[in-house]
Amino acid sequence: MKLLFVVDPLASFKIYKDTTYVMMREAQRRGHEVSVCVPSDIFWLQGGRVTAQVETIALPEVDMAAYAAGSATEAWWQLQQVHTLALADFDAVLMRKDPPFDSEFFYTTHLLSQAEREGAKVFNKPAALRDHPEKLDILEFPEWIGPTLVTRDPERIRAFHAEHGDIILKPLDGMGGMGIFRVGADGMNLGSIIETLNDHGRTSVMVQRYIPAIKQGDKRILIIDGQVVPYALARIPQGNEIRGNMAVGGKAVAQLLSARDVQIAEAIGARLAARGLLLIGLDVIGDFVTEINVTSPTGFQEIFNQTGCDVAALYIDAIERRQATWLSTNA
Template identity: 30%
Template sequence: MQKILFIIDKVELKYFEFNNLVTNFWLIKEFLDRGHEVFITISSNLSLKNKVPFAKCYGTFVENGDIFYNKEKLIDENINSFDLVMFRPDPPVDIDYINATYIFDFVNTKVINSPKAIRDFNEKLHSVLFSEFMTDTLVSSSIDEIEAFLKAKKQIVLKPLNRCFGSGVMFLYDGDPNTRTIINTLTNNQATLIMVQEFIPEVKNGDIRVLTLGNKILPYSIKKLPTKDDFKFNTHNDDFLVMSELTREQLNFFEPIAQKLCDMGIEMAGLDVINQKIIEVNVTSPCYFIKEINNLYNVHLHRELCDYLLTPSLLSV
């Protein structure tokens, strides 16, 4: 029996029950069903006492097929007493998030994904490490540079660097009368760096979530379709999620990325891809679309993930 700690998001703690749209809940339930001890906490419950990392956490249990935790019993545990830690709070990666990652500089047990790697890898900015797989990209706060990029590319997408779920993502075309207003808003009047990418027209057909596990690309992927009133995916339901099987060529194409991420300490990631171009690399708490993949591919992805996470050689690191 293994002792496992999940650092989850505050919203997930508040509404803690099995929700088949949430990757963390699938993993927690599968670990519990296998007889392992699973504890949950949030970033603000972490502490460091004379170089010893602690987490105030709750024990979880399964009852009638659902997951629960004992709200009356908050225990203070040495993080090094766990066999595995799943570090999966949602963005924004703000100063509180960054400070939480420092606690894990004193942790000796296996942590997925490595908090140091997450701290060092901005999901938007560091995607440029794979520039050969990306559309043309600019990271800047300069209105002049962004306008020049817009003039050259004609259509662009602007993204804040530390948000998630498509929050703050904007589309601009050359000649848009609101260009300067939008750029100044997103850059806080040229004080905040943002990512700017050439617009890929094929986005209207959706983007594909390609999933990594260790140094491999999983053979299952999901196409995320945009809603009628938006150019990007923003509604997590079956109407906007369809099967998109990867070919052997595609698996081989993306596998070097999985290897590089794994070498950095990022063993679970979600690549968002349009027309063979990566638009984002999700590493903080990537959604694995387990419900949809299980249904569409007739597999048990949650079991495959837990099999990997419980590999003895992985836990011994």
Template identity: 40%
Template sequence: MNKKKILKIGIVMDPIQLIDIKKDSSFAILLEAQRRHHEIHYMEVNDLYLQKNQAYAKTRLIKIQKKINNHFSFIEEKNISLNQLDVILMRKDPPFNMEFIYVTYILEYAEKEGVLIINKPKSLRDCNEKIFSLLFKKFTPDTLVTRNISQIYNFWKTHKDIIIKPLDNMGGTSVFRIKEDDVNCLVIAEVMTNYEKKYCMIQTYLPSVKDGDKRILIVNGQAIPWCIARIPKKGETRANIAAGGTAKIRKLHKKDWEIANHLSPILKEKGLIFVGLDVIGDKLTEINITSPTCICEIELHTNISISGMLLDYIENQIY
């Protein structure tokens, strides 16, 4: 058997010195890439640029290790054309703003020259993590996307218990629950819409969140049979780990499989290779495509290597 080629793998991510290596999915992916002896080129958003119709970046070759507070070292820094890389992982966390979109344009220049980009830049732009889920209406809760305060108020009066959240953030940031007797509905709507200048998503509250907000991971159209159920802490609506939720591993249930199997071929067709579905009870609430998490939590409790599946896909595409 021929010896496999050492790949040049780029990653665009948030500052690596700030991550929690015990639960950071990007770090887990990089560990697997390094285990396979691939060359890792680390980039942050401000490192990418276009010049003479060519995509470039300041990259730093990086070595990593599972040692807290000593988990990385830079080997070499240089400016390169992105077409020198075999694959680029776009792992920048939200907010999904214009700067994020500009980066996808730059990455698209590299993609046109044959670089594999995960996830596909066009689909990162087209498939907003909140709104994209609404294409699958048989799986989603009753939802309103608006910046009109009267519409929010009427939705609340109809459903009596609702969740309101921004379209461009993550980790439970600025997510509010408005109950039937809440006197703050209008002021929350004013703040969330910035007085009708900003869109947000409003959904019926799902009581089954107390049993967990499930994160289901999909790699190249294949659902991982175990998920992480994020349980809200007492007195908290949000189940996100970043908001204090606790993680419990569970097998996918029948409805989880139905949702995952329905979405998988569509995601794959769109070049969304690594995706996290958020499911509460039997309802799909979000489709995470920018920087899905929970690799570490699932790998810790199973014999499944999600990062290995992703690297297998990358290698099969390039070799």
């Protein structure tokens, strides 16, 4: 297969933990051709198809420990060819641009949707990316979440705090734990935090009851083509930190899913996979879903390194199945 990965600039990759990197490595191992582009390489000229300037690359064996230590001197990719191709000329287009989901991300999904109309096979489906904002999406599943409010109204936030006492506030467009605040029963700094996040009623805020089980970790549960990966990656807060995100120093520990984890993941995964979401990352604290990640879920390397469960192989298996189904349908 010819695969196109739509990604952030390759120079920004931290390959010793990057999930897209191991997806590409697994695809190459199976003999598939790997090409990449950044969203700004995609264009649509009147009368033509959605097209991109792409780089076909090879991924040599590298000293991963050196990359983790920041001492690597070898390049982790080798440029094979630069060419301009319609996205529909690839066997699969894998949208792996990291958040934030800003206006340019949104416009890129529209270009990808047009490419689909021209015959491209895009994962995750662009319309599904647009329709499933990662924080808001949990409200579709009230039976699996804790008390949650999304509002622009500062007084509703204060009322939610008065009811629940210990709360978490966060912006809807944050990533990596950015902008998350905890306010205890004493309400200390609640006004200042509301002003910071809410911007005097101009910006929506998500407010949730604090879940003490965060001390045991914020579990990332992966679902591939509706099938639940048997291990979660628990991101455990360190020191006085309330956030388990690895971007802020959380400790990543792979662990078998609990019966409750499986129940949640199967229920949500079955519904979302049918909408074109091949890869989903649920964030679960204790018994509650706190976020549904669909843009570029991560955690593949950490799970593999700690358990031997090859999540990248499961993902490329799913891409190959989709391609085989498409070929048999259109034979």
